[in-house]
Every structure is written in structure tokens, then in C-alpha cells.
Amino acid sequence: MSLTPLLQELIGALRALPGVGPKSAQRMALHLLERDRSGALTLAEALEQAVERVGECATCRNLSEQEQCAICEDSARDAGVVCVLESPVDLMAVEQTGGFNGVYFVLKGHLSPIDGIGPDELGLERLFARVDAGQVRELILATNPTVEGEATAHYIAEQLQDSDVNLTRIAHGVPVGGELEFVDGGTLAHAFAGRRSLKRSVDE
Amino acid sequence: MSLTPLLQELIGALRALPGVGPKSAQRMALHLLERDRSGALTLAEALEQAVERVGECATCRNLSEQEQCAICEDSARDAGVVCVLESPVDLMAVEQTGGFNGVYFVLKGHLSPIDGIGPDELGLERLFARVDAGQVRELILATNPTVEGEATAHYIAEQLQDSDVNLTRIAHGVPVGGELEFVDGGTLAHAFAGRRSLKRSVDE
Numbered sequence: 001m002s003l004t005p006l007l008q009e010l011i012g013a014l015r016a017l018p019g020v021g022p023k024s025a026q027r028m029a030l031h032l033l034e035r036d037r038s039g040a041l042t043l044a045e046a047l048e049q050a051v052e053r054v055g056e057c058a059t060c061r062n063l064s065e066q067e068q069c070a071i072c073e074d075s076a077r078d079a080g081v082v083c084v085l086e087s088p089v090d091l092m093a094v095e096q097t098g099g100f101n102g103v104y105f106v107l108k109g110h111l112s113p114i115d116g117i118g119p120d121e122l123g124l125e126r127l128f129a130r131v132d133a134g135q136v137r138e139l140i141l142a143t144n145p146t147v148e149g150e151a152t153a154h155y156i157a158e159q160l161q162d163s164d165v166n167l168t169r170i171a172h173g174v175p176v177g178g179e180l181e182f183v184d185g186g187t188l189a190h191a192f193a194g195r196r197s198l199k200r201s202v203d204e
Numbered sequence: 205m206s207l208t209p210l211l212q213e214l215i216g217a218l219r220a221l222p223g224v225g226p227k228s229a230q231r232m233a234l235h236l237l238e239r240d241r242s243g244a245l246t247l248a249e250a251l252e253q254a255v256e257r258v259g260e261c262a263t264c265r266n267l268s269e270q271e272q273c274a275i276c277e278d279s280a281r282d283a284g285v286v287c288v289l290e291s292p293v294d295l296m297a298v299e300q301t302g303g304f305n306g307v308y309f310v311l312k313g314h315l316s317p318i319d320g321i322g323p324d325e326l327g328l329e330r331l332f333a334r335v336d337a338g339q340v341r342e343l344i345l346a347t348n349p350t351v352e353g354e355a356t357a358h359y360i361a362e363q364l365q366d367s368d369v370n371l372t373r374i375a376h377g378v379p380v381g382g383e384l385e386f387v388d389g390g391t392l393a394h395a396f397a398g399r400r401s402l403k404r405s406v407d408e
Contacts, residue, residue: 003296004258004268006250006253007254007258010250010251013246013249013250014247016236016243017221017232017235017247018231018232018235024223027222028222029254030267030292030296031222032221032251032254032255033254034291036220037255039217039220040251041251041255042217043218043251045217046216046217046218047217047236047248047251050236051241051245051248053210054208054210054211063211063237063238064208065208069208070208087238092234108238
């Protein structure tokens with residue numbers, strides 16, 4: 001009653017944003033209309049532009065406005081080391097560490113036969129083509145340590161068993177700064193299975 | 205580096221939303237681009253439509269798409285009782301109680317000489333005109349119980365001292381369901397000052 005139809009539509013549309021419920025959406029809509037109409041128009045324009053022009057990189061499937069993303073085009077990066085990730089968010093997380101100088105391949109998902117997501121949907125033929133072309137020395141499988149992520153990593157490893165690329169999987173274990181007491185059993189088991197020797201080997 | 209310029213623009217624009225920091229904005233932008241592009245376009249359209257077409261009601265200054273808002277046009281509501289509020293959000297809060305059947309007047313702010321907000325900016329001449337025209341029996345001053353809200357209520361009351369309208373202020377006190385222990389001193393003082401007799405008066 002106290003909300004106009006357009007305001008109701010706007011509140012409904014704002015709920016497309018992750019983590020925004022009916023109450024936040026109402027607060028956002030009123031804030032924009034009462035105090036920041038120019039911000040609202042800027043946001044509308046930014047949304048349209050991004051949807052229209054941000055596509056995916058032809059090489060790595062990361063979000064990109066050009067045919068090739070900035071990372072793939074950067075000649076300072078080592079194109080011989082390819083990190084395989086599930087999503088652009090993961091890519092950003094790795095980029096923010098600043099410690100990785102290779103390139104990426106974004107699967108945009110993981111194998112999930114129930115949802116109809118197979119190797120084709122993940123663009124794996126493109127990844128395998130890069131490996132077959134001999135451009136890749138090491139393939140770092142950094143899919144999530146979930147059942148689906150593990151299965152995806154396993155599938156990729158199986159397919160490349162006969163190639164001479166170096167296949168690695170990121171380490172899973174106790175997070176830095178974490179306490180054993182609060183770490184779940186699966187992680188702890190991983191941490192033990194992946195333990196490393198601290199003793200220098202005799203012939204070193 | 206890993207973010208395209210348009211994506212960065214979108215993330216910046218999303219921060220116009222109240223309660224959205226850099227991290228949430230990034231998550232929202234990626235969610236929309238990765239998983240809900242149609243939702244993003246719907247939102248852009250809803251923002252533009254709302255900004256373009258939602259104005260204010262000529263009578264009560266509430267948000268409205270028409271000359272008159274739905275509440276002012278509703279003949280079932282008592283136009284003789286006018287509730288004066290600071291913002292449309294307050295109006296929605298009162299409407300949601302379902303217990304008020306009068307109409308509203310939205311100040312869209314409070315008196316604040318430092319910010320250059322005087323009686324003109326609050327549209328008070330329109331409110332006084334309604335009172336002078338004799339359409340109003342009771343004026344309920346429901347501005348916020350802040351220094352500025354109280355000052356605004358006081359100013360309105362002063363201006364209407366000579367009119368024969370019934371001026372009231374909403375009660376301030378301990379919230380229902382609240383505990384004395386956790387209520388601040390100002391509220392508690394209000395609650396004592398505004399105490400009501402529970403004894404029926406002798407001549408009742």
C-alpha cells in the first residue's frame with residue numbers, strides 16, 4: 001500500500017544481488033531514491049555496460065572485455081605454468097596473493113553429470129589443446145577441495161596421464177593461523193597424508 | 205590486474221548501495237556476471253524506471269508515481285488525522301503496524317540550520333496550509349526522538365500554537381519487550397516523565 005509499483009519492482013530486482021533480503025532491498029531502494037539518484041543511474045549504466053561488454057577470454061575463459069584477458073596478454077607472465085580454477089572469484093583470490101606468476105584456465109564450474117555439466121561445458125578440450133601443443137610445462141590443479149572439485153581434478157589428471165606435462169595439485173591442510181582443535185577431520189587427515197620431511201636428506 | 209575496467213566500474217557503482225563494502229560489491233558484481241545476467245539487466249531497468257518516474261506526492265511528499273500517492277487518494281482513510289514523519293522509511297514502518305488509519309506528511313529531513321535545512325526545505329508551508337484550511341483535526345508529530353527531531357516537532361508545535369488543531373507527540377519510553385536494565389538513561393527518563401495512571405479516576 002505504501003510502496004508504489006515501481007518501487008516494489010526495484011526492491012524485487014535488488015534481491016537478485018547475493019546476500020540481499022527483502023529488508024535490505026527496501027533500505028537500498030529508498031536510500032537510492034531519497035538520497036542518491038545519480039548513484040542509482042550510474043549503477044544502472046554500469047550494469048548494462050558490464051553485461052553487454054564483459055565476455056570471456058578466448059584463451060583462459062576468465063572474464064574479459066577483449067578477445068584475450070590482461071593476464072594472458074601479459075608477456076611478463078610464464079605461460080608455461082597454467083593454474084586450473086573453478087571460477088573467476090578463485091582467480092582473484094589467487095591474484096591477490098601476488099605469489100603466482102603463471103597463467104590461468106577457468107573452468108567456470110566443475111564436473112557434475114547430474115546438472116548436465118560435462119567436459120565440454122568446462123571447455124576442457126581447449127585446455128587439452130594447449131597441453132597438446134606443448135605450451136604447458138606444469139598444470140596446477142587448483143579446483144576446490146570438495147567432492148566435485150576433486151572429481152574434476154581427477155578427471156583432468158586421468159586425461160593427461162600420457163602427456164609429458166607436469167601435473168600438480170595444490171596442498172590441502174591446516175590453514176596458516178588455524179588451530180588443530182578447530183580444524184575438521186577431513187582437513188586434518190589431508191594434513192597428515194600430505195606431511196613433509198623437515199630433515200635434510202643425506203645426499204643434500 | 206585481474207579485474208577488467210568495466211568490472212571495476214560496476215564494483216564502484218555497487219558501493220552506492222547502503223551497507224555494501226568493497227568485498228560485497230565484488231561478490232555481487234561477479235555473481236551477476238557469472239550467474240545472473242538477466243537479473244542484472246532487470247535491475248538496471250528497474251533503477252532507471254524508478255529514478256525517472258518515482259517523484260513525490262503533491263499532498264504529503266511521500267514517494268509516488270502519481271500526482272497524489274495511494275494513501276492520500278484513499279477515501280477510506282481519515283484525512284483529518286495527519287501524522288508528520290521525517291522520511292518515507294518511517295512511513296513504511298508505521299504502515300506496517302497496520303494500526304494507523306489517518307494520512308501522512310513526510311518532511312524528508314529535519315530542521316538543521318547548519319546544513320541549510322529550514323522550514324522551506326521541509327515543505328512546512330504546505331503542511332500549515334492544510335491546517336489553516338481546517339482539514340486537520342489532529343496533527344501527530346512522529347519525528348524521531350533525536351535532538352533534531354525534537355527541535356523540528358517543537359518548531360511545528362510553536363507555529364501552530366494559535367490554530368485550533370489538536371497537536372500530539374508520539375510516546376517515548378521503554379520499548380515493548382525491552383528490559384529496563386538495557387534501556388538507556390534518556391529513554392528511561394522519558395518513560396518516567398510520560399507515566400500514566402492505572403487507577404480509574406473517581407468520577408469515571
